[in-house]
Amino acid sequence: MENYLDIANSSFLAIMGGMVFVFILLQSALFLRKAWNRGIESGMDKAKLKGAIRQSTIFSIIPSLPILISLIAMAPVLGIYFPWIRLSVVGSAVYELMAADVGAKSMGITGLGGEGYTAAVFANSMWLMSLGIVWGLLMVLFFLKRIQGTISKAKSKDAGWVPVLIAALFAGLLSVFLGDTIAASLLQLLTGSEGDIGLGLPVILVSSGAMGVFGWLITKFKINWLKDFALSFSMIIAMASAVLISL
């Protein structure tokens, strides 16, 4: 039996990866062009459209780095190319490792890359990582038209409510991510229990403080270029503070 890593690191899978890469770029470019053309046609300010491209591009750099870290983590057990493919399409590092593990367990193997992790088990992991998370895409393909129809109907009934509804959805998401981080530190502070309060709370305080300062600088001195970088800079400052605190 062939060693599964020979397959995982084969040029065949590298070519597959290249294909997925080209497809994602093409698809995104098509959507971008279509929306851009519509924006121009409907008389939107070109600077606004360009601004969104610039800001989104700059912002997306830092949050992409953890994806590279998970790629590095997955490479020894699953090879380089398949994790590359998986992390370029739907899913996340946590999901991929979990699905790959289920792939091993459903073949009666204790875990990833261990004893008995043969090419067939690797293939099972590949199938599960690929198919286990297509549900969102399937739902969007079948139901997006209907969901958007419901929103337009709600809007024609009560135009003021829809922006409140969407803001409430954003608020729910923000609350959970902020709340989850703050709760642990707060609990320790309140109960006075021993141990490290963790870096979550200090990092949130630094990053929100930095963002507040940048926001003030932008409005006070009208530094418009800073708008595109404020979020990335705040993140870098907060992440640097995490390194400094733990030194």
Place this chain on the structure above:
Amino acid sequence: MKTYESYLSSMHKLGRVTGVIALFIIIAVPALTCWKFGIFPPLGNLMAGLGSLAVVFVPISLIEVMMYTPMAGIGGSYLLYVTGNLTNLRIPALMICMETAEVQSATEEGEIISTITIAASALTSTVIIALGVILLVPLTPVLSDPTLKPAFDNILPALFGALGVAWMGSSTSGFAQWKVAVVPFTLAVIVVMGMGGHAGKLIGILIPGMAAISILFARIMYKKGWIVIEPTLGDR
């Protein structure tokens, strides 16, 4: 000039065609690899594994689709579910770019800005990941340096802290947005403290739960007239 409706229906067409192609490619990768190397996992084992994943991921996906498609609009949603990385990348990008462009979801300008934002974000992260593959050897010692570990472990608090300030301090929806965040935020902190300080895997249940509570209280505030939409922003 074509109507906005015809733009939307052609966007649906583009989304569905490219979405189906994406689905084919996702399936083609393991299928072609198995064919090329002549390895086939037994169908029974594959189905058993798929079933145990589906129990978890069908409900999660359903909730995500209901939450994120209203934010991302039509073009954005099709791209969102091909390129992934929703909560850690695309939705935050969407929030910050919509604030800067001063547009709202579910309006024509919002739809266009959302599609552009998600496409630009997908292009950026796809290129960065590909660069990572090429530069894997020199990058590995840098990115896995233990000194930098606390920085990357805390990337989400760093992101959501700054994003929270930018979003709550703004009024792009036509009202002070912090008003709708007060109740879900307080509740989220209390609930997670009740869970012993960490939501862990239950975060998947907590997000839709808090979104539902958030909508309920927003509805009450809206009905009571505590949230007043500026007339010019009502339908833009």
